Amino acid sequence: MLAKSNTRTALAMSHDAVAALLAWVFAYLLRFNFELPVHFLAELQHTVLWVVALQLAVFWRFGLYRGIWRYASLPDLRRIVLAVLLAAAIIPFVLWMLRSHLIVPRSVLILNPMLLILLMGGSRLFYRMWKETRGRAHLKLASEPVLVLGAGDAAVSLSKDLAKNPAWQLVGFLDDDANKQDCILNGVKVLGDLDSLEHWVEHFSIEQVIIAMPSSSHQQRQRAIKLCRAARVKALTVPSFDDLTSGKVGVSELRAIELDDLLGRDPVRLDKAGLQELLTDKTVMVTGAGGSIGSELCRQIAQFSPARLVLFEQSEFALYTLEQELEQTFPELKFVCIVGDVRDAARVAEVLQSYRPASVFHAAAYKHVPMMERNNAWQAIRNNVLGTWTVARAAQQHGVAKFVLISTDKAVNPTNVMGASKRLAELVCQALQSSATQADSLPHGNPLSNFPPQAGERANEKITSKLSTRFVMVRFGNVLGSTGSVIPKFRAQIAQGGPITVTHPDITRYFMSIPEAAQLVLQAGLMGQGGEIFVLDMGEPVKIVDLAKELIRLSGLTDDDIKIEFSGLRPGEKLYEELLADGEHTLPTPHPKLRIAQACQADAAWLERLLVWTAATAKPDVEVRLELTGWLPEYQPYSETDGTR
Structure with missing residues (x-):
């Protein structure tokens, strides 16, 4: 390899030496219209050798022999021009320094660099064109x-x-x-x-x-x-x-x-100047950072160069995976990985006290509808409702400016515990927002005497008073490819040769890509002034059976290769999702993909009663569903006996 490189360099230098020789000779010939006087011929013979040697030295110094001619480009031509012009400037200087009696015509000093640039640049360009044409002709039949x-x-x-x-x-x-x-x-x-x-x-x-x-x-x-x-x-x-x-x-x-290309939408227009003010050089905390939405929020936030990104996550493995990705993708990013449970008030307070985030994006939640419906209903309530209260209240106490709750379209007219828990989480944030301008506190004594002391302490705490945290909620539908969604499941079933199982031929869902959802969450967080529920423009609902057929086609297969079977609606599952409840209306915003839902709100008194209810450590699923109807009149629980709502 070294010998080949040395040979190539030697050939290139030899070529340039000949080019320099010809340029110097033809500069004289052109000057005298090819009728060179005898005494000028003698001067040409006396100067040509040292002129060529000087030019080669300059060319070497400019690195003209480090490149490969077949890849010659404009930067190479630029170096040739600069090297030739410098050599052209040095030649009269050398003649003056040597006090030589030789007289080189000024026109020769002008013509020489022009000819030399033409010879050196032209030959390199011609060689590249010849190689590329030859290569294309050779490969044309095989391409x-x-x-x-x-x-x-x-x-x-x-x-x-x-x-x-x-x-x-x-x-x-x-x-x-x-x-x-x-x-x-x-x-x-x-x-x-x-x-x-x-x-x-x-x-x-x-x-x-x-x-x-x-x-x-x-x-x-x-x-x-x-x-x-x-x-x-x-x-x-x-x-x-x-x-x-x-x-x-x-x-x-x-x-x-991919499926995103078929179901995705136009890119989101972000107020980048506003987001820089919200995120750049600020400490930002994301709960549920290892999840689908949480991790994408971290990626989007990292692009705005926060002072520090606090990743709060219960799953050690998910946190480790995100840590490795961020270290590789954003090497300059300062971030800290915190393992913790959003229901652990002491841990949450410790983190907020230590890092003092300006904004908190609360993405931590249990979201799998059938799993939360059976055997885990109370855990869904405690994680999604009590966890939201714990983080939101701590954010108030530690001076967080913006608290953004990630909600879901399943919170609208919920038929499952997960959706109901997210609607309660929305109401918790709205009640905290309302309490920030009031001086309400819970009564002491008898009303809480029948409940655990821990609940009493938490509820009796003042929910008040000169607290400036602004609470913003963002409600959207399914995201493409998120953990636990139908798309990874369908892909796995296709890989196994089928069949694909769809619950109902008419079931529909709203979809958007994970990056789009995260970007709109950031935009809503920026726009929110406190207490709003932002509803994302989800486009048109998509039939799940059509989604399955598209995935089959994208896999290079046909409906005959992979069968689709219908398994029936699962507990708590609706045929279609809604972004607004029956009594809700929306207001427009300056952003075309964001609207504000005018939903009923809760006050501090309601929040006091809710905290007492969530203090219980365990409740059977049937009791949870029954009691949820008292908290949310719009909640229509799934009946396991007849499969109705």
């Missing part, structure tokens, strides 16, 4: 023809990478912009619009198409995917616009079409 949908910046950048890839031969672009059609981009023609895909697929025998439209709307990308499906070609796509702009990946890092 697979490919079309690119889109003719924007991402598509042009991708075409440059494809030109270097021996596996693919880019045969054309397709774009709906009439101004771009018939144009030549990076040597490749824009053949027509997207609707002509099927024609060109047949014309070039295309098997794969690349969708390079990262900044287009979701509707446009979805149309491109449907056209690929109609043309029966495999579709690949460039990374998302957010990933490209963040620098995480390059445009050439292609991937297969």
Whole structure:
């Protein structure tokens, strides 16, 4: 390898020496119109050797022999120009220093660098073109023809990478912009619009198409995917616009079409200046940091360079996994990993006292509906309600400016314990917000005498008074690929050869991507002034059976390969979810994907009674469901005997 490098360097220097010689000679010849006087010929012979040697020394100093000619580019040409100009400036200086009697015409000193740049730069460019043309001709028969949908910046950048890839031969672009059609981009023609895909697929025998439209709307990308499906070609796509702009990946890092591409929506517009004020150089705490939403919140917050990120999580393994990821992805980020339970008031208070976060994002929750419905109902109440109270109250006491609760659409007209527990958590935050401007405290003595002392102490504590924490709640539906959701389950069933089990042929759910959900949570947290329930625009509900069919197709299989079976609704499961209760209305916000729900609220007296109720250490599931109807009139519990609500 070293010998090959030395040989290449020697050849390059020899070439430049000949180029320098020819440039010096032709500068004289051009000066005298190829009729060189005898005495100037003598001067040329006396100067040519040291001029060539001086120029080679300058070229070496500028590192012209470290590159490889077949990859010559504009930076290489820039170095050649600078090196030649410096050498051209040194030559008359040397002549003056030596007090030489030789007279070099000024026009020669001007013509020489021009000729030398042309010879050196031109030869390198010609060599690169020859190598690339030769390489393409050699690989053309073995390359697979490919079309690119889109003719924007991402598509042009991708075409440059494809030109270097021996596996693919880019045969054309397709774009709906009439101004771009018939144009030549990076040597490749824009053949027509997207609707002509099927024609060109047949014309070039295309098997794969690349969708390079990262900044287009979701509707446009979805149309491109449907056209690929109609043309029966495999579709690949460039990374998302957010990933490209963040620098995480390059445009050439292609991937297969995923469910997010079919069900996802347009990128979220964030108030980055406002979020910088909320997060940058501030300490931020995330509870449930190891979960799907919690971990994505940590990733999004990390991009705003907080002073410190406090990760509060019950699962040691989830916390360790997130720690390893953040250390690799955000090496400059200061963060601390805290193992703890949100119901442990002493632990929560210790963490808030130690790190004094300016904002707390409360994502810790039990969320699996069937699991919480059977044998775990009271644990869902204690974790989701009492845990929220514990963290929220501690946030008030330790001067946290913003407390953001992650809620769910299952809190609307709940039919299951998990949804009811999240609605109670919303009411807890609203009651705390209300109490911040009042001086309400719980009565002492008799009303709590029949309850454990611990409950009495907690309830008798003043919920008051000059506390400035603003409580914001964010309510949204299912997120694609979250832990415990149907999508990982369906993928596992497909991997095992099926069947896919769907509870009901008509069941629907709202979906959004995990990054979009986390971004909207941050935006809602920024916009909230205290007490609001923000409802995210979830788009249109999706039939779960259609979701299963899309996953089958994305796996390269058909409905005949993987069967779909219907197992019946599970305990606490609704056919459809709602984002607003019957008596709720929404108000618009400046953000198109966020609205504020006008929901009924709770006061401090209600909160006092709730804390007494949650003080019990255990309750049977039937009793929990029965008592929840008293706390939430809209709650319609699932009947295990007849499967009704």
